[in-house]
Each structure stands twice: as structure tokens, then as C-alpha cells.
Amino acid sequence: MQFTITKASPKDRKAVLNLSLNFPGDYLEETVDRWTCQKEGGLFLAWHDDTLVGCCALSYPSPLEGWLHGMRVHPDYQGQGLAFKLNSYLINQAESSGATVIRLLTAPDNHGALKVSERLGLKATGFHPEVIFRESLSKDKKLTGEKGSPLQLCSHSDLPAVNDLIFSTPAIQTSGKLLFMPGYSYRSLTGDYLARAVNNNELYLIKYRDHLQGLMVTVKNKEDRHLVISYLQAPPEMLPSVTSMIPVWTEQGFLSFSFSLSREQHHTLHPSLKYLFGPYDYHHWQLMEKELIKN
Secondary structure, eight states: OOOEEOOGGGGGGGHHHHHHHHTEEEEEEEHHHHHOSSSSSSEEEEETEEEEEEEEEEEEEETTTEEEEEEEEEEGTTTHHHHHHHHHHHHHHHHHHOOOOOEEEOOTTTTTHHHHHHHHEEEEEEEEEEEEEESSTTTTTTOOOOOOOOOOOOOOGHHHHHHHHHHOOHHHHHTTTTTEEETTTEEEEOHHHHHHHHHHEEEEEETTEEEEEEEEEEEEETTTTEEEEEEOOGGGGHHHHTTTTTTHHHTTOOOOEEEEEEEHHHHHHHHHHHHSSSSSSEEEEEEEEEEEEEE
């Protein structure tokens, strides 16, 4: 069966949303406008005659790093090699643009995606911490912050110590140095990114007796009133200090939250999160990547 691949534009929005209806709980509706307006990469569509039968997005967190996400194939067209063809096309696009690595995340039990990824030459290199997401804070909770919280905003003078702490931690290697971002996307944890986080008041230090014990990277989307904890590193006994900040953030106008937590962190914080948010979604992603030929 022959398929044609095109780059999506805003006029394709309706067709993309119709395709999304085949996948209950799909997030394409939240990302299609952003992906179709990207200058670099973007959303690519697979057509059979005039019918949209698949899509996949290509993004560039950095000039040398390509990301594949949002892969969808209409149920009536699965098993015909379309996922392989579409991903191959985007990998070639990334390679032509100068990217030296291509990455994607998928569920560990998504055997179809894992099989296609392995055929494309991607290898499993670790797991990204679970992402916990909740649309809104439980309205019946009366929240009060804890006095004497060990969290404080990071300054530029603190960055050398922060870099030493992050990059001396083996756990950061298993997540690919990734930060979970709003809009179902990811960024690499780099020194440049940390400097921008300081400028935006999004990087917090976790201290005990003036000694740096951990840190927390946040992303504050004030327009949507949504806050993401995209990276957290702290001793288990100090993790509750994170939830002590939620009342402060709600007073600042944030109404919904996402968290990127390891299994151990989730186990420690689960009682507090359940109290604050009620039921929430919990995911664990397999990181796949492939080095590309340098031009």
C-alpha cells in the first residue's frame, strides 16, 4: 500500500483531530496547534489517497538533538509498515538538519512501538522518571505552607555547586538528562538551561543547615496557571518540603501541577499527593535513542 508523507499546516487541524478520535484520552488536541506552527521539525502526516492515516512529530530541544513523539496510525492501517516508514522519514529529516542523536519515549509495555524502534536502530538506554499529572487541585483542601521550608530560589552564584550536584549523580544518567515540559515535550538538562531557570525564578535549592542537599527545577506556565516540577533531586527525608511549596504556588495563582518523579520519590510522596490531588495518573517511560551520522 502506498502512503504519502507531508508536513502538517494549520489547515490540517480538523483531519488530525479526527484521527485522534481513534485513541481515547489522546493528547493531540493539546499539541496540534503548536506542532503545526513549528518552523523546525513539526507534525508530519501520512496519507492514503485523501485519507489521513497516521502522524508523527519531530522536535529539536537543541540543534543537535531530535525528538520523535505523537506517533499515531489509524487502527485500519496498522501492521502495514506505516509506523516504520513515517519514523524513518523523520529520522532522515533530523539527520539532514544536523542532529547527532534521535530520541523517543514510549511505554515499557508498548511492544509494537519498541519493535519498530529497534528496527530503526534505536536502543533502550534507560527509563525516564514517571510523570504524575492532575488537571486541578482538590477544591476541598485547605492548604497551609510549612514554616522554615528548606527550599530557596537559586542564584547564579549557586550554579557551580548545582552543576556539581546534578552531574555527579548516577540517577541523572538513566533519564537521559531530560526535563519534562508543558505540552508533552522534553528538554535536555544543561548548564545553559539552568541559567535560564535562575533568571525565571524556576530553580530551587534544597538545603539543610546551609548545606546543599538537592534541587528542584520547575516550569511555570502563568497563562494556563499550570506548574511543572520537571526535575527533583533530594534525600528521601527532605522530599515532603516539595509539597510544602504547593500552598505557596496556589497563592501565586497556579491551579494545576505535573511532577516528574522516580519510583522511590513517588513512594515517599504518594500519601501527600493523594491528599492534595485525589486520584492522579502515573506513567513510566522507556527511553530509546540512536546516534546519527555526523554530516
